[in-house]
């Protein structure tokens with residue numbers, strides 16, 4: 447028996463949005479922490495993150511698998527083949543991408559906003575809030591970029607999730623499974639849903655960006 | 664409030680000095696003009712006066728106290744009385760009005776003086792602009808918004824970097840009048856400029872010339 451498309455979709459969105467949220471908050475924290483370090487080190491670290499963007503998701507899946515398999519260092523947590531394992535893996539998949547995306551903008555804007563806040567005789571600590579406000583469109587799209595990345599990846603979901611129906615099955619694993627057993631119609635429907643969610647997000651962002659954010663008071 | 668620069672040196676790259684042993688004093692209210700060729704160090708000097716940059720060597724004294732040795736709380740108290748307006752305007756996302764009131768907002772100033780703002784807006788003929796996104800302002804409109812944003816704060820020391828570029832004649836005259844008013848109320852205004860308007864020259868308390876990071880004439 448195959449699971450309903452709706453539950454698979456909801457599970458996918460749930461897992462990916464949490465993974466993306468953790469990746470988003472982590473890279474924001476990393477950017478804020480690195481902004482105290484000297485530019486030279488930050489460039490090196492950011493270069494590493496940039497290089498990590500290209501690591502195949504299967505390799506990250508393998509890494510998380512080795513961490514959590516019963517004899518592994520974190521095996522006692524019994525996370526393998528749970529949605530939590532997928533969230534952790536997808537967080538690692540999304541992190542380098544969302545960090546890299548945020549980094550350039552964050553740095554370009556940071557000094558300008560700091561100067562602006564000080565030049566108006568305000569304490570420097572006000573700068574962070576204004577910086578976040580200024581970067582809102584960038585931050586939003588950073589989140590959605592990492593969400594789409596998490597939604598669309600297969601390697602992690604398959605290796606550490608296992609595509610267990612009713613438990614860890616997400617859109618990508620379902621597509622792979624249904625295709626392999628020749629259930630093409632169902633697979634195509636799943637694929638269409640996956641693509642339309644991504645497209646809807648991009649369109650929503652565009653509208654938000656142009657209609658609302660520039661006027662934000 | 665008075666500010667004094669004592670043997671101030673400044674370098675961006677650690678090797679060549681952009682300011683060389685600058686000694687300057689702004690003790691009394693007045694319009695102080697800073698002139699000098701491109702790259703002579705005017706902007707750098709204004710940023711040191713506005714406490715945005717720390718001198719590489721030398722001291723900045725505020726009412727005889729060394730600013731860069733103050734505790735954070737005192738520094739903030741001093742900063743709250745100083746404003747600086749950049750040559751190239753910085754505007755943030757939002758409407759022209761949001762940008763105009765930014766300084767007040769950042770200071771959590773609940774009693775934003777609406778009538779003061781409205782009068783300025785009328786005076787500079789900016790009524791139609793206020794609801795426009797800041798990104799859609801012309802160069803002169805952006806410039807005047809950033810200048811008024813600082814004026815509204817009623818600073819004791821106001822440093823203006825090339826305030827008249829992009830401004831039309833009418834608004835230039837208005838601005839010079841308003842700056843003179845601020846001086847009458849006891850503020851020190853320091854302007855870096857190439858454009859020496861006649862009105863400005865007659866009202867200037869002091870004209871300082873900077874060449875190659877050195878003051879040649881006070």
Ligand SMILES: Nc1ncnc2c1ncn2[C@@H]1O[C@H](COP(=O)(O)OP(=O)(O)OP(=O)(O)O)[C@@H](O)[C@H]1O
Pocket residue numbers: 675676681699700701702703704705706707708
């Ligand atoms: N961020 C920076 N990094 C390195 N060098 C800089 C920087 N800003 C300015 N300089 C150098 O410092 C010198 C003085 O620059 P500054 O901007 O203070 O001159 P200025 O008198 O304001 O010139 P202008 O009339 O063109 O505005 C110049 O030689 C410039 O190249």
Ligand SMILES: [Mg+2]
Pocket residue numbers: 705706707750824
């Ligand atoms: Mg300059």
